[in-house]
Amino acid sequence: MTPNALPRRLTSTIIIALAFGVPAWAKTPVASGTGGAVATISEPASQAALAILNKGGNAVDAAVAAAAALGVTDPFSCGIGGGGFMVIYLAKENRVITLDHREVAPASFRSSAFAPDGKAMDFETAVASGMAVGVPGTVRGWHDALDRYGTMSFRQVLAPAIKAAQDGFKVNDNFVALVKENEQKFALFPETAGRYMRDGKALPAGTLLRNPDLAKTYRLLSTGGVKAFYSGKLAQAIVDSVNRPPVAAGVSVRAGQMSLADLANYEARWRQPVRSTYRGYELVGMPLPSSGGVTIAEALNILEGFDLKSMPREKAEHLYLEAARLAFADRNAYLADPEYVDAPVEGLLSKDYAARRRELIDPTQAHYYAQPGDPYLFQQDPSVPLRPAGAAKARLLSESAHTTHLAVSDKDGNIVAYTFTIESWGGSGITVPGYGFILNNEMTDFDFTGPHPNVPEAGKRPRSSMSPTIAFRNGKPAFTIGSPGGSTIVTTVLQTIFNHIDLGMDMPAALDAPRISERNGRATSIEPGFAGSAQAQALERFGQRWDAAAEEIGAANAIVFHPDGSVTAVSEGRRHGTGSALVQKRGH
Ligand code: GLU
Secondary structure (H helix, E strand, O other): OOOOOOOOOOOOOOOEOOOOOOOOOOOOOEEEEOOOEEEEOOHHHHHHHHHHHHOOOOHHHHHHHHHHHHHHHOOOOOOOOOEEEEEEEEOOOOEEEEEEEOOEOOOOOOOOOOOOOOOOOOHHHHHOOOOOOOEOOHHHHHHHHHHHHOOOOHHHHHHHHHHHHHHOEEOOHHHHHHHHHOHHHHHOOHHHHHHHEEOOEEOOOOOEEOOHHHHHHHHHHHHHOOHHHHOHHHHHHHHHHHHOOOOOOOOOOOOOOOOHHHHHOOOOEEEOOEEEEEOOEEEEEOOOOEOHHHHHHHHHHHHHOOOHHHOOHHHHHHHHHHHHHHHHHHHHHHOOOOOOOOOOHHHHHOHHHHHHHHOOOEOOEOOOOOOOOOHHHHOOOOOOOOOOOOOOOOOOOOOOOOOEEEEEEOOOOOEEEEEEEOOOOOOOOOEOOOOOOEOOOHHHHOOOOOOOOOOOOOOOOOOEOOOOEEEEEOOEEEEEEEOOOOOHHHHHHHHHHHHHHOOOOOHHHHHHOOOOEOOOOOOEEOOOOOOOOHHHHHHHOOOOOEOOOOOOOOOOEEEEEOOOOOEEEEOOOOOOOOOEEEEOOOOO
16 A cells, blocks of 8 residues: 555545554544644644634644643643644745744753752652743744744634633543642642642542633733733743742742743744655654654664565564664764754764664664764764763653644645643643643753753753654655654654555554654563564564553654645544544535
8 A cells, every 4th residue: 555545535524433453442533635634632622723724724823723722631741831843834835944942941050950969860859840840932932833924813823722721621531540640749739739639639530620720821822922921920920930839838849940031031943844855755854952853864764775665564663673773872862952062963864874874783683772873974064063972871761642742734735743742741740820831841851960962051952852744745745743752752753654654554554553662772662562462572583672661652643645635634543542633624
């Protein structure tokens, strides 16, 4: 089957549940049609985007509307207390631009922030603190995206989210499970515990949850614009929450040192995307400070030298794991905020460098631990950057689906791939009192100890893994994809592209297939149900080995663009509950 051969249903908005040769309980939300399309992990968010598209908004307007609604229904994975990365394709100009609105470290931040006595502090202690909070970038990002490429105002695009926050929604099992996972952290902060827990326990599934505080905050943005977030009372409330975290009696957490100037000075950045090619596709992804685009490109460049189609599936998957391992060794060693570190991106993206890395792969035996390579030899740029002195091993924490990714396209062919986050599930745990949103813990994405390019510094953006990606073929959009999941984001996007292009799966099957994530750690991360499967056993014959702690990996969303102009939106059928894929009805 060719990668673009997806089921077409040129009907009105439909959500169909299909089984794609995978377990019977897997139901993949898929919608096809000829108008604008949206895929998110939340029905109200997809509906918000659709409503904006139906009102004549473009993909940027609809993406912000969906994101704001996700801030209501998925407050533990995203929201205005965090930051993100947006990849925008402008059809008329046939151009891609990316918007980095990653959180930055406050001006007071020091490299010893998470290692006060030279030793890295306990991760969970670091997370639930004012110090973990970076200056939030989301509202600035939404504003800049709308201002430059949107057609609507905050007032228009925030309206569906305000209604969702005001009217409330019934919490589902997934929501409850996330609160349960975070009971300890949330209990530290009464404003958070009071909203999501009762008597120290998660609210039961089915509870109608309203968030009038967040509705009020969104209204504030509707009338006051971006300034209402980065100055005035709301900015003061953020600073107070970071510097004197509103904790329960008898609790103490580390305070941060954020100033009103940190908020007032926050800037998003328009950046040129990372471009690479793979078997006739052009892939366009997120540049640094996200490691996503570069790492995916390097892994695919390595894989491109193998004739994967002629191999048994397990051999191709073995090579996928090995390519990811090598690319991650480089990512872990070299990548960080480009405004602070001269990373050897050109070398890492070079096909010649990939050929050198490919020589290290044994097609019959797993490598276990890869050393970073020497991309500096492949830098053409005469200003050869300095090599970093140290390359700490990556902290490979348990990585679940925290963060969220959404994909939107409009009838004119514009596309937005948008991943945004508050970092861990429930971020720092600190809700800004009276404003209804949780502050991020993005500063813990820095490496806690150095020397390493990704150590904390004032004004720096911590390295990310977020990988919103758009693929083109013959100069036209072919598909867009992205996912949450910390560093597994990179492998989820990589594996889905590999499944789709190399294994010939259609996008629903590519998305649904079991995820295996190799990040040059001790063992490859797997999902529940994978260990012991025939697929796992076949890979074990290559020496591949699995992490004992199986966990759901990612929660991807995609849109496929067919050569005849129709589109298919695809969301998750089971990970993080069930996603939502919608396409505009005819007539809009
Ligand atoms: N903080 C992560 C990153 O920027 C995303 C959060 C997550 O998915 O774990 O890569």
